Amino acid sequence: MKIKFISAFVLAAFVLAMIVTAQKRSDSVLRKVEVEPSKTEPYVPGELLVKIRGGAESRAAANANELVGATQLEQLGMPGWQRVKLPEGLTVDSAIAVYDTLADVQYAQPNFYYHLLATPNDPQFTSSGMYGLTKIGAPQAWDLSTGSSSVVVADIDSGMLYTHQDLAPNAWINTGEIAGNGVDDDGNGFVDDVRGWDFFYNVADPTPGGSGGHGTHTAGTIGAAGNNGLNVAGVNWNVKIMPIKIYSPAGTDSTSSMLVNAYAYVRMMKLRGVNIRATNNSYGNCGEACGYDQATKDGIDAMGDAGIVSCFAAGNDNNNNDTNPAPSYPSVYTSPSIIAVAASTSTDAKASFSSYGLTTVDLAAPGSNVLSTWNTSNTATNTISGTSMATPHVTGAVALLSAYRPDLSVASLKASLLNNVDVLPAWAGLVKTGGRLNIFKAMQNPTVCTFDTGGIDSIRIRGLRARDLSFNVTAAANCDYMVKSDSPWLTINGNNVFSSNGTVSFHVTANTTGAARTATISFGGRTMIVRQMPSATRD
Numbered sequence: 001m002k003i004k005f006i007s008a009f010v011l012a013a014f015v016l017a018m019i020v021t022a023q024k025r026s027d028s029v030l031r032k033v034e035v036e037p038s039k040t041e042p043y044v045p046g047e048l049l050v051k052i053r054g055g056a057e058s059r060a061a062a063n064a065n066e067l068v069g070a071t072q073l074e075q076l077g078m079p080g081w082q083r084v085k086l087p088e089g090l091t092v093d094s095a096i097a098v099y100d101t102l103a104d105v106q107y108a109q110p111n112f113y114y115h116l117l118a119t120p121n122d123p124q125f126t127s128s129g130m131y132g133l134t135k136i137g138a139p140q141a142w143d144l145s146t147g148s149s150s151v152v153v154a155d156i157d158s159g160m161l162y163t164h165q166d167l168a169p170n171a172w173i174n175t176g177e178i179a180g181n182g183v184d185d186d187g188n189g190f191v192d193d194v195r196g197w198d199f200f201y202n203v204a205d206p207t208p209g210g211s212g213g214h215g216t217h218t219a220g221t222i223g224a225a226g227n228n229g230l231n232v233a234g235v236n237w238n239v240k241i242m243p244i245k246i247y248s249p250a251g252t253d254s255t256s257s258m259l260v261n262a263y264a265y266v267r268m269m270k271l272r273g274v275n276i277r278a279t280n281n282s283y284g285n286c287g288e289a290c291g292y293d294q295a296t297k298d299g300i301d302a303m304g305d306a307g308i309v310s311c312f313a314a315g316n317d318n319n320n321n322d323t324n325p326a327p328s329y330p331s332v333y334t335s336p337s338i339i340a341v342a343a344s345t346s347t348d349a350k351a352s353f354s355s356y357g358l359t360t361v362d363l364a365a366p367g368s369n370v371l372s373t374w375n376t377s378n379t380a381t382n383t384i385s386g387t388s389m390a391t392p393h394v395t396g397a398v399a400l401l402s403a404y405r406p407d408l409s410v411a412s413l414k415a416s417l418l419n420n421v422d423v424l425p426a427w428a429g430l431v432k433t434g435g436r437l438n439i440f441k442a443m444q445n446p447t448v449c450t451f452d453t454g455g456i457d458s459i460r461i462r463g464l465r466a467r468d469l470s471f472n473v474t475a476a477a478n479c480d481y482m483v484k485s486d487s488p489w490l491t492i493n494g495n496n497v498f499s500s501n502g503t504v505s506f507h508v509t510a511n512t513t514g515a516a517r518t519a520t521i522s523f524g525g526r527t528m529i530v531r532q533m534p535s536a537t538r539d
Contacts, residue, residue, distance in 0.1 A: 077264020132366030137440030147236030157215030220373030235396025263299030304337025343367025
């Protein structure tokens, strides 16, 4: 007991020292600001997102927060994550340093800002047109399928004017909820979420309000009703679009915690039976270069595990995302379920604003001078440009392919699109596939991803010592997969994300208990069972 008390005292003294140091740093910064203009931070001041091993509701979370002097503001939708308010004078960086010393803390990070990837303010982006649908082979694809009302796309954006005459037929409705009765009829934790949800204001109204037409425009490209004699057509004539609003009128003040909760909602609805096959994500960045955001990546990966492809805009900074990834999160994450999209013009050239990357950006799609629905009236259209406009072409393609081939997995949907681009000289060396989206080719020749281990589905280890082992996986081109272990005594060595063929290497710690034990390695919808037994044990 005395040792525990001394340990606690030492840790508390260390935390106090960190806070005092932080206060001194804060005072120094304040003095500096008196002579220099302040610089806007890329994250919410005075807040952190913290992942606790025992869960955000656990005593471990309470103890960690108490040591730092932080207050829990909310438990996020992803397991273990909480949003906390820091004590006055403790900087974000110093608080992260303190949390990182605590055994029960898995991650501590800023609550980053995100913003819409808006239209570049350039006179050349003024003409209108729907050339994009022809470029991607949509008219030919429509001879095979025009989409299905059983396929749902979650459009995570500035909200959607679902009363628009070209969107109303394809607007998703939560049939388990009764509108306006103030009751959570379907028991999903969201009251009156008939049309989706607004995660910025945390209300059941995902219409744009004052947040502009960005989300209505992306929705129209995904699925404006086709062959109805009105306005425009989307990649899907028939589909259901679930609007998920994450932006205020400013369009720059959404945070990591809002995104995590939005992703968790989409995943939850998928697991509850809503056939969500894709999300559209025409946003990114943090106002200025931010860092790796583990909380949002966890949310994206969880959606991927649930069977959802996430299409992300590569960015409008004319940036090489391979060498400078900071401005282009979340599109640059290695998550297997992400498709990162650059913007092409009507001549298939790279749009001047479009970011690119041979390893971090997958393909191009039309994003310059794109005509689609708009939010100013129920009949309005508008022509704008950006990788925001390219991305819904790809999201729409995922939905259309899902309607035509509902059996395809996340890996197969992604590989089918990447393996069937129109390869173009203008895109050589700029994106992974060297080409622009072609949905017709993908529907004609889909890639069915299988992950072959040569007939091996289990590995038996005799003896209790630590060791490193491996097995090979064979898969088609662009079949991406993540490798995970379910046990702390078995860890994956090095990179755990693969594309096509790969060798999975893993480490087994020494077995100090002497008892037989079993772990499972999961990858691409498959499992490898690893059993470790004492040498004398027989099966």
